[in-house]
Amino acid sequence: MKSDTLHVMAVYTKTIMKAWFQYRTDALLSSLTVFFREATGIIVIYFTLLKFGNLGGWNIYELLFLFSLLFLTYGIMIIFFTGLRDFGKTVRNGGFDRFILRPRGLLFQVIFTNADWFAAVGHGGLGVALFIITAGEVGIEWNLRNIVYCIFTVIGGVLIQGAIFLLLAALNIYLFETNSLKELFYWNMRKFAGYPISIFHKVIQICMIYVVPFAFVNYFPAQYLLRKPDMAQYPAVYMYITPIIGITLYMLAYGFWKYSLRFYKSSGN
Amino acid sequence: MISFENVSKFVLSDISIYVPEGKTVGLIGASGAGKTTFIKLACGLLSPESGTVRTIGLQPEKERKQLGKMLGILFTDISALKMDDTVAGNFELMQKVYGINKEKFRADYKDLSERLGFAAFENQMVKNLSLGQRRRSEIGAAFVSRPKLLLLDEPTVGLDENAKQVFYELLKEREKEGVTVVFTSHDMAEVSKVCGRIALIDEGRIRYYGEEEQLRKKFAPINKILLEFSDKIPDLEDLPVVRYVVNDNRLCIEYNDNYVTAAEVINLIMQQSEVKEVKMRKPDLGDIIIQLKKKGTEKWEVL
Numbered sequence: 093m094k095s096d097t098l099h100v101m102a103v104y105t106k107t108i109m110k111a112w113f114q115y116r117t118d119a120l121l122s123s124l125t126v127f128f129r130e131a132t133g134i135i136v137i138y139f140t141l142l143k144f145g146n147l148g149g150w151n152i153y154e155l156l157f158l159f160s161l162l163f164l165t166y167g168i169m170i171i172f173f174t175g176l177r178d179f180g181k182t183v184r185n186g187g188f189d190r191f192i193l194r195p196r197g198l199l200f201q202v203i204f205t206n207a208d209w210f211a212a213v214g215h216g217g218l219g220v221a222l223f224i225i226t227a228g229e230v231g232i233e234w235n236l237r238n239i240v241y242c243i244f245t246v247i248g249g250v251l252i253q254g255a256i257f258l259l260l261a262a263l264n265i266y267l268f269e270t271n272s273l274k275e276l277f278y279w280n281m282r283k284f285a286g287y288p289i290s291i292f293h294k295v296i297q298i299c300m301i302y303v304v305p306f307a308f309v310n311y312f313p314a315q316y317l318l319r320k321p322d323m324a325q326y327p328a329v330y331m332y333i334t335p336i337i338g339i340t341l342y343m344l345a346y347g348f349w350k351y352s353l354r355f356y357k358s359s360g361n
Numbered sequence: 362m363i364s365f366e367n368v369s370k371f372v373l374s375d376i377s378i379y380v381p382e383g384k385t386v387g388l389i390g391a392s393g394a395g396k397t398t399f400i401k402l403a404c405g406l407l408s409p410e411s412g413t414v415r416t417i418g419l420q421p422e423k424e425r426k427q428l429g430k431m432l433g434i435l436f437t438d439i440s441a442l443k444m445d446d447t448v449a450g451n452f453e454l455m456q457k458v459y460g461i462n463k464e465k466f467r468a469d470y471k472d473l474s475e476r477l478g479f480a481a482f483e484n485q486m487v488k489n490l491s492l493g494q495r496r497r498s499e500i501g502a503a504f505v506s507r508p509k510l511l512l513l514d515e516p517t518v519g520l521d522e523n524a525k526q527v528f529y530e531l532l533k534e535r536e537k538e539g540v541t542v543v544f545t546s547h548d549m550a551e552v553s554k555v556c557g558r559i560a561l562i563d564e565g566r567i568r569y570y571g572e573e574e575q576l577r578k579k580f581a582p583i584n585k586i587l588l589e590f591s592d593k594i595p596d597l598e599d600l601p602v603v604r605y606v607v608n609d610n611r612l613c614i615e616y617n618d619n620y621v622t623a624a625e626v627i628n629l630i631m632q633q634s635e636v637k638e639v640k641m642r643k644p645d646l647g648d649i650i651i652q653l654k655k656k657g658t659e660k661w662e663v664l
Contacts, residue, residue, distance in 0.1 A: 099457055100458060104454070110447075110450065111445040111446065114445075189406055190439060190440070192425060193404060193429055193439075194429050195427070195428075195429035195459060195460075196458055205443070354408070357407070
């Protein structure tokens, strides 16, 4: 059965696409809505920063480069981890019980039966556009070393955010509802991540590095490519360990997920 | 096939039961008696607070994947089908997920979809189906992987008479092939019709488990025979019956099934008179259970 895992993944993807394209116009409009909603936020930030010139020593394009990494990693992450983001809903509508009864891995089913393509196209599209524009403006040299660095860093950034969602999904087994925690630990922390962490209070910096390590998703990787003076406050090694942080966090979250499954109670009764 | 040893969970309290391979067992009891909890424990959706559960020799929770390949499951509150996919799409996914041989799958899908009638709407999204249409498709989904064990929770809810008959036929066919079936129902007539064995669950305990006939013999042995004669009523003095009522050329006999069979009674009568019509009446299973409850729990010993 293991050999047909790719085949099953393909069937799951086909099902998601079928549902997505059932109402094509709506799908297109939804993706465009996400794109323009997020882009509007960026435009507001752009015009605000035009007034100031720079923020903590970061010019407007360097700041937007930080945003681009955030959008890009979220866009990719949401293709694979929508099921974890929406896990509470899956539990409540009995979908997780259905997964338990099927002879396949639980996490495999949670991940591959869901993908928020609207968010993926909206966020990912914006991320790619911003990345291309801003990388040119800030003068990043595209040699092999930087390309490989970016690939591994993006993977690490995706895994860090995936680990947060996996951890919250596991907590869902105990708490039944984790929307407030998700709001607090993911969406609120993500708002800080759009800016250089060096401009924030020490407590927020500690949170961004050691509690919900968004700093490793975009700030430290951007520092590797931009070498801004505020990096002197942090160990230089932080610029290189995003993939390691991502893998480690994901493994830890996975361990907690596996442990938590034994406490899962079926919906109803 | 299924064994529960001193299992407690929610309302279920210290229950022990063994369901042998190839049997069809009906779980009956009032709402909240613990029937669905029993099914959820057997398939691994719930773990027991105490005691041991084994299904097809496996620990349902720990050996979920191996067990899943051999189970066909139907719940009222958990749909086997993904709502935002078509019926056919769901079955295609099942073929891959369960690793079912393509040819075998096609033949079984064709048979089930035609007999249960979901071929007519196989390209519709599940979320757009009526309850009856969805239930017919879900029954198909429970049967299509050719499971060794079928766990069916209130399987006929939402089905019309036609679909119910097809479902009963399917159950009989699978039983002949050696498939074990456990199904819950409130409909005593349905359980009586389909199940060789019944398990009565009341207030979280199994009050009776065994053949329906044994239950009747133990708790409701008095059956009725209604006869209509062409001419004279026979001499009833020596008949081994509990009581009888004569009304013109009709006779109503009550006999104790523990001491004499219906065939013996009828034979004795037919030796004396010409019988025009015979009707047999057994107490309704539901009535037996209600009577037992009224008499108190001391009567409800597990056989």
